[in-house]
Amino acid sequence: MLSIQNVSKHFDGITAIKDVSFKVEKEEIVGLVGPNGAGKSTLLNVVSGVYLPSSGSIIFDGTDITDKSPDKVCKLGIAKTFQLVHSFPELTALQNVTVGALFGSSEKINMKEARDKAEENLEYVGYPVDKINYPVKNLNIVELKRIQLARALATDPKLLLLDEVTTGLNPKESNDAVSLIQKIRESGITILMVEHVMRVIMNLSDRIVVLHHGEKIAEGTPEEIAKDEKVISSYLGRKTYI
Ligand SMILES: Nc1ncnc2c1ncn2[C@@H]1O[C@H](COP(=O)(O)OP(=O)(O)O)[C@@H](O)[C@H]1O
Ligand SMILES: [Mg+2]
Numbered sequence: 070m071l072s073i074q075n076v077s078k079h080f081d082g083i084t085a086i087k088d089v090s091f092k093v094e095k096e097e098i099v100g101l102v103g104p105n106g107a108g109k110s111t112l113l114n115v116v117s118g119v120y121l122p123s124s125g126s127i128i129f130d131g132t133d134i135t136d137k138s139p140d141k142v143c144k145l146g147i148a149k150t151f152q153l154v155h156s157f158p159e160l161t162a163l164q165n166v167t168v169g170a171l172f173g174s175s176e177k178i179n180m181k182e183a184r185d186k187a188e189e190n191l192e193y194v195g196y197p198v199d200k201i202n203y204p205v206k207n208l209n210i211v212e213l214k215r216i217q218l219a220r221a222l223a224t225d226p227k228l229l230l231l232d233e234v235t236t237g238l239n240p241k242e243s244n245d246a247v248s249l250i251q252k253i254r255e256s257g258i259t260i261l262m263v264e265h266v267m268r269v270i271m272n273l274s275d276r277i278v279v280l281h282h283g284e285k286i287a288e289g290t291p292e293e294i295a296k297d298e299k300v301i302s303s304y305l306g307r308k309t310y311i
Contacts, residue, residue: 070095070259071116071228076125077283078111085111087283088125093228098250098260100274100291102267104304107280109263113230116261117149118142130227144175146227150217150234158206162196163187165205166219173224183223190219194249210237214246222253229253231262235269247273267305271295279304 071093078086086108093099101109114120116127118139126135134142148169157165166187170178178186191201196215200208205216214234221229231250235243247269254260264270270277271291279287279300287297294300 070097070130071261072128073112073116074126074128076112076115076122076127078108078115078120079123084283086115086122086280089280089283089285090125091278091285091288093259093261096254096257096259097275098254098262098273100270100277101261101263101280102265102270102277102304103280106282108283109280110232111283112280113149113232113261113263116142117147117230119149140172143173143224143226146175146225147230148173148221148224148226148228149230150214150221150232159204161202161204162191162208162212162216163201165216166191166223169220170223173220176225186223187219190223191216193222194219195245211242214238218249222258226258228259228261231260231264233263233265235264235266243269 073092074090076086076089077084089112101112103109111120115122118134118137118141122135126133128134129145129147132145134145157168163184167183170183170186188201192198194215196212196219200212205213218234235246238246243266250260250273262273274291277289277291277294278285279294281303286303287294287300289297295305
């Protein structure tokens, strides 16, 4: 479904990603891990069109999306949540998700349909129904993360890019997020996710790609990654993760 081919990204002087290649198959959950500054968020931003790669190419569902803008990439079926929660602070929860439904999908829909779709998606991600008309600036982190996810889902993605969705959540909230991600995958959506909490990534991922200083140092099943010497010395340490 997604093929990342020899992608590099430089920011004046800094090499954030260096010659990274890997694939994501349909209906897989692929975890992207690595220490802070490894280039994980940059890679998701390159895939979603936020950044143009310095070199390499990205093929999605047979289409070369390397040079495409974020709105075009989204319409082709890739939605992304941001590591920092980006929302329109003065708009309500419902309005925030309606924006996704109206502008993110390739389908043409009217305002009423967009609002219904937004409501449906907010319910799906477990957002409290009595708060759909609250301005998002009054909401807590769990609620904001749910809104983000609902907004991404309202664009009808085939591939969902998740950047640290469980960061800042307590263990119960984080378990809820894991169940929700499983439910999303079972609905037929493919997922590429960046995550720091190893328990989450080990439980959810079919495959894991490890980045270190912008380079891919390993790729494999959670079991393979947990015993990979390079990964242990540069990232995991000696603890057992499964
Ligand atoms: N917009 C940017 N401008 C300059 N440097 C950036 C920018 N975005 C990321 N970087 C740099 O790229 C490297 C990788 O960052 P990032 O992708 O955010 O890592 P991660 O998400 O793995 O923590 C870091 O050195 C970071 O400072
Ligand atoms: Mg990041």
